[in-house]
Amino acid sequence: MSTEIKSTELKTDEMIINMGPQHPATHGVLRMLLTLDGEFVKHAEPVIGHLHRAQEWQGQNRTWFQYQALIDRVDYLSGMFTSWAMARSCEVLDECEVPERAEYLRVMVSEMNRISSHLLWLGTYLIDLGAMFGFPFYPFREREKLLDLFEEIAGQRMMFNYIRIGGVQRAPNDAWLKRLKAFTEEFEDRVDEYEAIVTENPIFLKRTKEIGILPLSLAKQYGVTGPSIRASGTDMDLRKTKPYSVYPKLEFDVHWLDKPEGGDTWDRYILRIREMRESNKIIKQCLDMLPTEGELSGKKQNAGLRVKAGEAFSSVESPRGILGCYVISDGKDKAIRFRWRNPSFCNLSVLSELLVGSPIADIMAIFGSVDVILPDVDR
Amino acid sequence: MAEEKEKSIEKIVEAPPEIGRFGQFLKEHGIASEKLPDAAGGIEVISLDAKNLQSALKILRSSEETKLDLLITVSGVDSRQSGGTFDSVYHLWSYDNLNELVIKVKIKADEVEEDSLPAVPSITNMWPAANWHERETYDLVGIKYLGHPYPRRILNPWDWDGHPLRHDYVQIVDALNDKNPHSFR
Numbered sequence: 315m316s317t318e319i320k321s322t323e324l325k326t327d328e329m330i331i332n333m334g335p336q337h338p339a340t341h342g343v344l345r346m347l348l349t350l351d352g353e354f355v356k357h358a359e360p361v362i363g364h365l366h367r368a369q370e371w372q373g374q375n376r377t378w379f380q381y382q383a384l385i386d387r388v389d390y391l392s393g394m395f396t397s398w399a400m401a402r403s404c405e406v407l408d409e410c411e412v413p414e415r416a417e418y419l420r421v422m423v424s425e426m427n428r429i430s431s432h433l434l435w436l437g438t439y440l441i442d443l444g445a446m447f448g449f450p451f452y453p454f455r456e457r458e459k460l461l462d463l464f465e466e467i468a469g470q471r472m473m474f475n476y477i478r479i480g481g482v483q484r485a486p487n488d489a490w491l492k493r494l495k496a497f498t499e500e501f502e503d504r505v506d507e508y509e510a511i512v513t514e515n516p517i518f519l520k521r522t523k524e525i526g527i528l529p530l531s532l533a534k535q536y537g538v539t540g541p542s543i544r545a546s547g548t549d550m551d552l553r554k555t556k557p558y559s560v561y562p563k564l565e566f567d568v569h570w571l572d573k574p575e576g577g578d579t580w581d582r583y584i585l586r587i588r589e590m591r592e593s594n595k596i597i598k599q600c601l602d603m604l605p606t607e608g609e610l611s612g613k614k615q616n617a618g619l620r621v622k623a624g625e626a627f628s629s630v631e632s633p634r635g636i637l638g639c640y641v642i643s644d645g646k647d648k649a650i651r652f653r654w655r656n657p658s659f660c661n662l663s664v665l666s667e668l669l670v671g672s673p674i675a676d677i678m679a680i681f682g683s684v685d686v687i688l689p690d691v692d693r
Numbered sequence: 694m695a696e697e698k699e700k701s702i703e704k705i706v707e708a709p710p711e712i713g714r715f716g717q718f719l720k721e722h723g724i725a726s727e728k729l730p731d732a733a734g735g736i737e738v739i740s741l742d743a744k745n746l747q748s749a750l751k752i753l754r755s756s757e758e759t760k761l762d763l764l765i766t767v768s769g770v771d772s773r774q775s776g777g778t779f780d781s782v783y784h785l786w787s788y789d790n791l792n793e794l795v796i797k798v799k800i801k802a803d804e805v806e807e808d809s810l811p812a813v814p815s816i817t818n819m820w821p822a823a824n825w826h827e828r829e830t831y832d833l834v835g836i837k838y839l840g841h842p843y844p845r846r847i848l849n850p851w852d853w854d855g856h857p858l859r860h861d862y863v864q865i866v867d868a869l870n871d872k873n874p875h876s877f878r
Contacts, residue, residue, distance in 0.1 A: 371857050
């Protein structure tokens, strides 16, 4: 038997490595099962479920009133949107009118929430890329102001339970509105500040350009929505395409990039920055247009809250994409079925395709740019 | 008694054989569907036979007229109490237009053999988006998707017993109040 070596190339085996669930950059508990060929990913499988809290089970075992207090824990960075999706489903089922004042307040707090969610994303994304010192405090400075405003109007900094079935919980006072106005006036300059530090930063460009390219056709197959798909060449934003609430009365642009061959991680970054500016514009208009007097809720808020029998699916444009709520009711104290369409869940499923071929060092840059939040994935 | 009978006959005669826009579209392509009551907001809901699901979705997705190319969710509903069926529900939207459609595949519960799960063909081969949704529906509601590339639980641990979103589900091990020192949970 000959034992001569036929090739001079060194043969290396593929290696299977777990990334997470305790990896600090996964912002929650995501486990990624990576098959590596040296430095490069050959196959990636996200393993989810570590944060599963049976939210859908709670939906069919809690009364309507209990469940609406629980549900903004699903995506704790943008709780307003989860409450809003549930409220809209129940309202369309119940044929309940929402007062105009409540609608303006909803849009206002939701856009504030969109900004605060994007700000947290911006800060942590830069940490993931290695900008440990200094920068993350810039977006967190503004986020803190927003959380203070939330605390005052909803009583909580994160799990608001502010948007209720039929309306909103309470009205802001004049001092609050004044503080919010002051915030909106300085916020534009603050975004300029972030951009001056990050957007054209050579290190940032090196870490984010030309990686994690998401072609439009692939994104459509996986049902990707939100800023991630708007960076890849479609203008789908529910606030414009299927307008709801008072959005048709407000002037704002939907930013998107005409790149059907695929947007990279930098494109997804710049889109979120532009979105924050638009949200700021929306809040400014709401402050001017908000009726000073009027009803806050079209439905009595007490434990006897009921929703008429039938089924409905409603959705809102959350910071991460289309957030939908499918509800089936038989008119009794509990729902038959609550089903959530969470944008993070759908956006995360495309990750196994995005990571293939990229080095380990890029994994967190790509994962972070999709802006997935794990409690939203696992419910 | 006779009057009542007459009334019921009248009702049947009165109700026209309704068919919605998408139901008509499918009929033109030789696929039978049944119209169900609209969802709130006037969204069309149709019911399809399991065997027609794949061909119907293929046409609805690719035709220029409908272009339902965004699979919003696949959900499972245990409606044994109201209709005696397990439903696999597909919410379809479009990236380019405002079309919306809800498709239900109903599997009669009494036709499902004991110790086996209701089965529906998987659409993961044509829609990668369905992969995780179908796994979740299998995990939580216990509907089997035939032809799924990786039919395992996704949110619960792989050794979990039962399907929590069924209305007759009882948790076998009570994680909070389990006093057995040998229990690993």
